[in-house]
Amino acid sequence: MVRTKGAKKGRGLTNAEAASKYGLAPILNDAGSVATLHHSQQKGVGPLFEASTRYHNISNAKRPPLHPYKGKLNPFYPMDEPTRKAFQKVDSINYWKTRGDEALGGN
Numbered sequence: 001m002v003r004t005k006g007a008k009k010g011r012g013l014t015n016a017e018a019a020s021k022y023g024l025a026p027i028l029n030d031a032g033s034v035a036t037l038h039h040s041q042q043k044g045v046g047p048l049f050e051a052s053t054r055y056h057n058i059s060n061a062k063r064p065p066l067h068p069y070k071g072k073l074n075p076f077y078p079m080d081e082p083t084r085k086a087f088q089k090v091d092s093i094n095y096w097k098t099r100g101d102e103a104l105g106g107n
Contacts, residue, residue: 005032019100023093028052037092041068044079048095 003010003018006027010018015026025035033052040047
């Protein structure tokens, strides 16, 4: 799929190319739903889910396995705002770059 939506720098590229080059999450459908990363059980450490923005934001908002604490921080492994922002700026981008490289036959 060639991207026609989302960040301008990723348009005209495939999802794998945009991920590899810029760390952009894949666009999943014509409506523009994007893959997001979500910490399992809202733990600031541990496994991640790849979930569509539609699935993450609507149908499973505040329900397990994505949001067992109903919009509150996990009391045992909280992720505060500075940590969340760092995750979005660094870890998330690196994650998608790695996934893009793998999809293009690298690493």
